[in-house]
Amino acid sequence: MHFDPAVARDMHKVLAARLRSDDPEAAGGLERRSFLKLGAASGFALGLFPVAACAQGAGLKPQEQPSAFVRIDRDGTTTVTINRLDFGQGVQTGLPMILAEELDADWSKVRSIHGDANPAYADPAFGTHLTGGSNSIKNSYTQYRELGARTRAMLVAAAAQQWKVEPGKLRTENGAVIGPGGQRLGYGELAEAAMKQPVPQKVQLKDPKQFKIIGKPTGRLDAVPKSTGQQGYGIDVRLPGMLTAVVARPPVFGAKLKAVDDSAAKAVKGVKAVLRVPTDRGGEGVAVVADGYWPAKQARDALKLEWDTASAERVDTAQLTAKYRELARQPGAVKYNADVSRLGAAPNRISAEFVFPYLAHAPMEPLNCTVAFDGKGAQLWMGTQMPGLDAAAAARTLGVKPEAVKVNTQMAGGGFGRRAIPSSDYVVEACHVAKAARAAGVNAPVRTLWSREDDIKGGYYRPLHVHRAEIGYDAQGNILAWDHVIVGQSILKGSPFEDFMVKDGIDATAVEGMKEPYDLPMRLSVHHPQVNVPVLWWRSVGSTHTAYAMETLLDEVARATKQDPVAMRMKLMGGKHPRHAAALQMAVDKSGYGKRQLPAGRAWGVALHESFSSVVAYVVEASVDNGTPRLHNVTAGVHCNLAVNPLSVEAQVQGAALMGLAMCLPGAAVTLKDGVVEQSNFGDYAVPRITDMPRIAVHIVPSADAPTGIGEPGLPPLAPAFANAIARVTGKPAPRELPFKLA
Amino acid sequence: MTTLNINGKDVAVDADPSTPILWALRDTLGMTGTKFGCGQALCGACTVHLNGAATRSCVTPLSAAAGQKITTIEAVGADRVGRAVQAAWVKHDVAQCGYCQSGQVMSATALLKTNRKPSDADIDAAMAGNVCRCGTYVRIRAAIKDAASTLA
Structure with a gap:
């Protein structure tokens, strides 16, 4: 996925035309509402300033607004939102390091969370949500430096006002603004006043020679939770009443069902529904929805299915290789x-x-997607490299407006490309399952979970x-x-x-x-x-x-x-x-x-x-x-x-x-x-x-x-x-x- | 109803006795630190300790574990060896995606409980059942050696 920068300039326009919901500029109304929501959730913190930001920093694009990326709590805890999926590559630590550098943050107080399908978290070079092509640090380096520098400038402006001195006389260090007489205010103490400051458009970035955080070997922010079993992944999402679905997919890609005998499957304790669902590439399958993975899988194994594979091309690798050699x-x-x-x-x-x-990619965390669908809108939880594209695909599948779908990007157990799917296959399938479950009277969030065999065989x-x-x-x-x-x-x-x-x-x-x-x-x-x-x-x-x-x-x-x-x-x-x-x-x-x-x-x-x-x-x-x-x-x-x-x-x-x-x-x-x-x-x-x-x-x-x-x-x-x-x-x-x- | 002893506490699990421990932990008890990777004892992501021995919970039914001591990643840090392993994991920045690391930590802890000075070959033999797709094996080796030295 080596995107040519010249090509990339037009990429978001093309994608936006195809996806409608994925263009940051076209989504202004939604944008402000979501900023408000983001702010309201964050308490008395720098993250509350989006109201002001929208008015005063009107020239800034969503992905340039500090409000969507930085939250500073009263105790100085600084939470940086990353505009990518972390599935092991370390951007969950690298992007906060870049922002913290220009912010002069106290690194021991820096935390990190995932962004969602909000346009603010689109890749600044491509204008769409994308974790791929080894682009995260490359394309967001200047973005995160500027975000940090803007936030820092607002904190300095707030301190200058309080101390009644020129901002130019102040300096910052390790999460605090320091005055000419050595007086000191922590970022946490300044956050509330800082959010009322205008967002500067232009900021001076550091000379790399001044870097204290960037370039220093730094342990992952998630090293402790990932060494103690506390890190949550998409597969670990638990919602009240949530059910688990396992899908029997066609043995040949895109094949249809001929006959289904689900009597034994329905007899498995814990099974709530057995549903015919569309699968990827125009195929058809059967989803078993149960109160856990084990009963769902037992029931799936008990299905007696006949497939119509006559209309699908049945590939043979040896023959294909011979044909390729000829070509x-x-x-x-x-x-x-x-x-x-x-x-x-x-x-x-x-x-x-x-x-x-x-x-096969075979990421350690098997593919999964949890969908809570109420007929009008939906929330999704999954590790995804392209949440914007997936949200649009989910909306189309569920028959709801794009803005009625919220994607909650989860830490993913590997991906290696498998979670960047132009067809959104596992997301679309999970939405079909949730939709069919609801139509069958099952009103609960449904997690569609793949077995390892499903993953290796699933294309x-x-x-x-x-x-x-x-x-x-x-x-x-x-x-x-x-x-x-x-x-x-x-x-x-x-x-x-x-x-x-x-x-x-x-x-x-x-x-x-x-x-x-x-x-x-x-x-x-x-x-x-x-x-x-x-x-x-x-x-x-x-x-x-x-x-x-x-x-x-x-x-x-x-x-x-x-x-x-x-x-x-x-x-x-x-x-x-x-x-x-x-x-x-x-x-x-x-x-x-x-x-x-x-x-x-x-x-x-x-x-x-x-x-x-x-x-x-x-x-x-x-x-x-x-x-x-x-x-x-x-x-x-x-x-x-x-x-x-x-x-x-x-x-x-x-x-x-x-x-x-x-x-x-x-x-x-x-x-x-x-x-x-x-x-x-x-x-x-x-x-x-x-x-x-x-x-x-x-x-x-x-x-x-x-x-x-x-x-x-x-x-x-x-x-x-x-x-x-x-x-x-x-x-x-x-x-x-x-x-x-x-x- | 099967009664399991998990992390020192007796817990009644309402699930079919053929259910693997993994799914009782994850779906019935909400203990999601133990991971599902393959369901066939081929990758080690689901490793727990059964009476102190590293055991693949994805193929061990409840019926085989009733009345025996199960330790999971959630509690292994309460043990001196487990704590040393987890500290070494953090110090060496082992995790990448981290998904397999619960199982890796459980296997490494089981190793060091029986072998305080593992050689390279001992480490490879004990850890060969735990797959990491991110390729953290170099740091796993280093962390195990470091943990061994802190326990010496």
Whole structure:
């Protein structure tokens, strides 16, 4: 999900046109009401000033209004609302750090809460609610600095009034305003007066040299609740009288029901209703609503269902892969069009075909959505990366006005893209269940909860891809021509994002990460077949496969022509990519690459990749142990500009590296036979365990430039670095298929 | 009606005896700190202690736990070892999404209760049943070692 900024400028207009309810400017009336509500709930605190803010700061957009983001209680507790979902990536701490820096807050008193689908919490660059593309810190850095600075200015103005001195004579420090004579007023004491001050439009931001909070390794604000079982997630929401629904979905995507025998299901104690409900992709299923998950699941297992799968395409992965391989031999829609005529006469050739399977996200918290629907409006509780889009989809499904739907964004137990669904599948389904339950006389909030089997089998996978490359190079390793074809389903065709991310028949997410940063004579074309398998972005999206193809092929040329893989990459970048070079050099220097002798049977592997505006380089050590590849040591060089919270950057790179490794491990593939997904749980869909975790050291290149993303960039280069090391151990080309299948 | 001893208190649970402890805790008793991850004892998110041993509550029926001592994440901090593990978890900033961490803490506590000086291999063996999709394993290892040293 690497959104081009030029494209992003128009994004909110396109989305607003499609969704109606999601445009901050068009929703002014709703906006003020919700500000009032927000203020009224917050007591005597800075958060009460929205009434004044609307009048006096009229030129400010909702996402620039401090009232929606900061609440300071009388005891100085400062609560920062984050405009994103936190599902582990740490924005719940990072965004408050940015705001607290400019506010000069007392960090020990800073707390954090999630925003909702209110337009104030739209991404300031895209104008819609979105947690994705590693954009949270990148796009909200200046926003949260300005919010903090505005709040600080209002507190200073309030103190100046009280002390009858010029605001310019005051300074702030650690949650207090300090006067010229050393007098001191805590922010909590000033909050009520501060809320009556006008909201300044323009504020002076600090010089990064003055930063005290930004850049300091900082523990997560939720570390205690997440270590003691006290952290609530969407799945933990409990409402009076709430019921739980489990849905029997079609075994083939989009299939319909032929017959339902629910007599045994209805006999299960605790079952309140058995309902036919529409499911995703025009399918039909049966929801069992009961007074808990266990009876609901028991009853679902007792359903006798006959499905009509004749009208749905029944995908077979082996056949599909063969078809993709055929397609890869023909040029598709052209992305890059370099002259590749030198291919035929090139003294050396590589002909390579890669296969990347469907992958499930499998976040630890199974999908769930709780809906309280009273016929006129609804409240929803769930972890979601796009609450605005989901709210609009919920309104359409329930047949109510968009402003009658309130989304309560919950902390999510992982997501990796699965909670950013252009089709809002699990939200729409939960709304269908709630609506059907109400129609059946069940008047209670309903939580629709997925089992792990539902999750693994339920679709929305990283698409299966085949790459084919023909490379010609000379004896010195100069690449003369590179002809590359990518075959895979488009993630965005048919979604609200299509208008600005599918151009000339090419889905931008399928080709991101190809070619750059190297100066290569590449022709790249793409096929996007239509296949009855729901697909989606999976942490780092297109770079999950493009980085692997690019970085293993380059390495192959380096090996064949006896070039050092680091020197070759540096040469190909030609001094034009200082951030890449710095990240790679960092990994080289810290790993001891080229200086340290490795134990027998081990080899170095190198890979470098930019995604989501950040660069990560890996230097790894691997071996092959009785045919099984083993990754021992990983050294990361990271360039994400200013690291707002280095502790969090380290965690994200560790985690992304492991997810990169996850793509390599045996069993990390979703396959279909006769339209049915063959895997069902962590037993047959492999995920890495602690025994798979290599030693890893993360090193960040120092920078004061505005931060870029880090949730995803650590993933793409891991698998190719590992593969390149294996190739050096075995003397054969790097594996052409993921997960690795070695003899 | 099954009587369970949860965190030192006898609690009557009105649910079918075949119901896994996990769902009695979460849906009947409202104790949501113990997490549902896979329902098949494959991920460890639901780990509790049954008479001190790490046990997957998602596959352990009420009938198998009647009259025995169940400890959950809500009370493990009352124990010296559990408290040390949780403190190390915070110090090492282990959690990312945090969803699996209740189970990780319960498994780590069970390990340190029987093995005060676990080797790397001991840690890997004891924790291999607990999946973390965020990839916090490096910090889990460090936190367990740190907790072990504070308990020494």
